[in-house]
Amino acid sequence: MNPYALIDLHCDTLTDCIHKGLTPDTLDDPDRVLSLSSLPSDVHWAQFYAIFIPDQHRGQAAIDYYETNRDNFNRQMEKFHDRISPCRSVSDMHAAWEAGKTAAFLTIEGGAALAGDITRVKKLADDGVRCMTLTWNGENELGSGHTTTHGMTDFGRQAVREMEDRGILVDVSHLNDTGYADLFETARRPFVATHSNARAICSHKRNLTDDMIREMVRRNCLIGLNYCKNFITDGGIGDSPDDLYRHIEHFFSLGAYENIALGSDFDGAALPTYLNTPAKAADLYEYFLEKGMSKELAEGIMFRNAEEFFRKNL
Structure with missing residues (x-):
């Protein structure tokens, strides 16, 4: 049994942040985990495709990297138009599903794509970018990732407010703890952690603390469960869906019943x-039901929580 739909808040399939090498048609590459041909035919799928900006790219180099990959995304939207549609809203997503196509949202992983220029937020929004992770692991003009200790910069705070005004979701995955505290003081609208788990269950710094989760619940934010082994269990040890389920139970214990979604990190x-294929990700729905989860909660995680969040915030 599969869910009616599945919404995935993060993958690196477009640019592949683990550097396996790129083929021109990244979205239907058989060597990638997430390819159009691998998606379950009976599931309406919506995917956030991130343009990953490596930390070493800054200024014009970051702009050039972004634009090259944006153009490749747009080219593939045309090439595979019979199977995928670019989307900017819930209505676009539903139209894609009704046409039997995958709904594709363009996102960015790494605020270096702004190159320190606040006017570029509007440019990204005009390009169709609907979500941006503020940092990757290191530092950029906006703030610091989880391998560093500084918080958000003044430019980062300004960028967050401009993103909110321009309709680009603020993504806090990869942001370090100091940056989270700064973000909580800065954000005026609900934001997302596209691919982060619970630190109380797995101690990796990329995961969210209980205080972060409670605050995100209070603000009606959205959290995508990350499939990365090292973010599910300490040391990446274990290979049972029960490992991921412990995170879900912990999120629920903190009141996050309507705040959990999926954020696979496929190809990254x-x-x-x-969880190493899209079909297995869809199988989570049946697993949740077998664990005794209600259909309402299971559908919430698979697609309804994200769908409602998009309806209110995109």
Whole structure:
């Protein structure tokens, strides 16, 4: 049994942040985990496709990298138009599903794409970017990732407010703890953690603390469960869906019943065997029901929570 739909808040399939090498047609590359041909035919799929900006790219180099990959995304939207549609809203997503196509949202992983220029927020929005992770692992003009200790910069705070005004979702995955505190003081609208788990269950710094989760619940934010082994269990040990389920139970214990979604990190992370294909990700729905989860909660995680969040915030 599969869900009616599945919404995935993060993958690196477009640019592949683990550097396996690029083929021109990244979205239907058989060597990638997430390819159009691998998606379950009976599931309406919506995918956030991130343009990953490596930390070493800054200024014009970051702009050039972004624009090259934006153009490749747009080219593939045309080439595979019979199977995928670019989307900017819930109505676009539903139209894609009704046409039997995958709904594709363009996103960015790494605020270096702004190159320190606030006017570029509007440019990205005009390009169709609907979500941006503020940092990757290191530092950029907006702030610091989880491998560093500084918080958000003044420019980063300004960028967050401009993103909110321009309709680009603020993504806090990869932001370090100091940056989270700064973001909580800055954000005026609900934001997302596209691919982050619970730190109380797996201690990796990329995961969210209980205080972060409670605050995100209070603000009606959205959290995408990350399939990366090292973010599910300490040391990446274990290969049972029960490992991921412990995170879900913990999120629920903090009141996040309507805040959890999926954020696979396909083609950007080492995956457990039970989540190493799109079909297995869709199988989570049946697993949730077998664990005794209600259909309402299971559908919430698979697609309804994200769908409602998009309806209110995109």
